Amino acid sequence: MSRLKTTHDVFSAIGEPKRRLLIEQLVIKEMTVNELVDIFDWSQPTVSKHLGVLKKVKIVSERKEGRFRYYRIQPDELRPIQEWMHQFEKYWGSTMDQLDNYLNQIQVKGIDSEH
Amino acid sequence: MSRLKTTHDVFSAIGEPKRRLLIEQLVIKEMTVNELVDIFDWSQPTVSKHLGVLKKVKIVSERKEGRFRYYRIQPDELRPIQEWMHQFEKYWGSTMDQLDNYLNQIQVKGIDSEH
DNA sequence: TTGACATATTCCGATATAGGAATATGATAG
DNA sequence: CTATCATATTCCTATATCGGAATATGTCAA
Numbered sequence: 001m002s003r004l005k006t007t008h009d010v011f012s013a014i015g016e017p018k019r020r021l022l023i024e025q026l027v028i029k030e031m032t033v034n035e036l037v038d039i040f041d042w043s044q045p046t047v048s049k050h051l052g053v054l055k056k057v058k059i060v061s062e063r064k065e066g067r068f069r070y071y072r073i074q075p076d077e078l079r080p081i082q083e084w085m086h087q088f089e090k091y092w093g094s095t096m097d098q099l100d101n102y103l104n105q106i107q108v109k110g111i112d113s114e115h
Numbered sequence: 116m117s118r119l120k121t122t123h124d125v126f127s128a129i130g131e132p133k134r135r136l137l138i139e140q141l142v143i144k145e146m147t148v149n150e151l152v153d154i155f156d157w158s159q160p161t162v163s164k165h166l167g168v169l170k171k172v173k174i175v176s177e178r179k180e181g182r183f184r185y186y187r188i189q190p191d192e193l194r195p196i197q198e199w200m201h202q203f204e205k206y207w208g209s210t211m212d213q214l215d216n217y218l219n220q221i222q223v224k225g226i227d228s229e230h
Numbered sequence: 231t232t233g234a235c236a237t238a239t240t241c242c243g244a245t246a247t248a249g250g251a252a253t254a255t256g257a258t259a260g
Numbered sequence: 261c262t263a264t265c266a267t268a269t270t271c272c273t274a275t276a277t278c279g280g281a282a283t284a285t286g287t288c289a290a
Contacts, residue, residue, distance in 0.1 A: 015130035016278085020199070027202055033237055046279065048238055067287045075206035082200050082207075083231045084135070087142055088198070091190035131248085148267055159248060167274055182257045182266045 010080055013057045019050050023073060026060060030072035038061070125195055128172045133157070134165050138188060141175060144185035 014020055020042075025031060025039060036047045051071055054060040058077045063070040129135055133155075140146060140154060151162045166186055169175040178185040189228045 009132075011132075011135065012127075012130035015127035017124075017126075018278095020126065024202065034235095043280070044237070045239080045281085049278080069237065073206075074202075075203040078200065078203050079207055081196070082203070085193065085197050085200060087139065087191040088188075088193050091188075092194055092197075108244080133248090149265095158250070159267070160269080164248080167268080184267065228241085 008053055008057050010059065010077060011084075013053055013059060014078075014081070016050070016053075018046070019054060022047070022050055022054065023059065026071055027073045030063065030070040030071070032068045032070055036071075076092050123172050124200075125172050125174060125192060128168055129193075129196070131168075133161070134169060137162070137165055137169065138174065141186055142188045142190070145178065145185040147183045147185055151186075154160055161217070179221060 014023070021040065022036060025036060031039075033047050033051065035043060036042075036051075040047070051060060053073075056061060058074055060071045061074050063072070095106050129138070137151060139171075140151060146154075148159060148162050148166065151166075155162070164177060165198065170177060170186075171219050173189055175186045178187065178188050
């Protein structure tokens, strides 16, 4: 009766803490499953399964090399999150806003100095 | 045997599509439960429950006025997400990066003009 | 070719979650 | 004070999710 979503989207994929940790590692450089197992001290199936979720939503891609599989981040897939966050930036005076303000100041100065 | 997290954090809270929609409305202006019910055409308990989750993680706050309850966004609570996203910005050339580059240019110019 | 290695997959049990329906709570109007 | 309105809460069911354990798959090395 209750209709629940089956496919993970990017937002729910990063809802899982372990997956965020995996992402934080893979954004540094591509790594194999066992390297991640060693770093986090999780079971190999746990790592593989979470990578599977991230792969399904395209946050990571896979490169096979012999019996190893190197996983890496695909940052573009995370842009929807960044774009969604935009709506809040005006409230908290983000770095972007600060730069934006700075930019406006510069422009005003520029216009002034033309007179 | 399996230890799963019980408390929602901000990241998992925005993993739910309906909750993101609620947030998108409430960021515009504070609203009551029934206003949200009318906008989305969801059941009242559905709206109240999702607001409950958002309230628990402090993404929204509640203001009681008679029998109404006005909900509003607390943008600061979403900053951890924005900050977490920072690690990817260098890859996709965000607006912030563009402004940052611009800022660097300006600074260089400024230093130059001092000589 | 066979054994060891790297990784994926399957099966299972415990818990979490979303939504519906019904009901409870609390406040106001009349 | 009582009926109604606004909202929360409880109970239930279906499904999703995570992790462990065991096993399957595929590849290399000796």
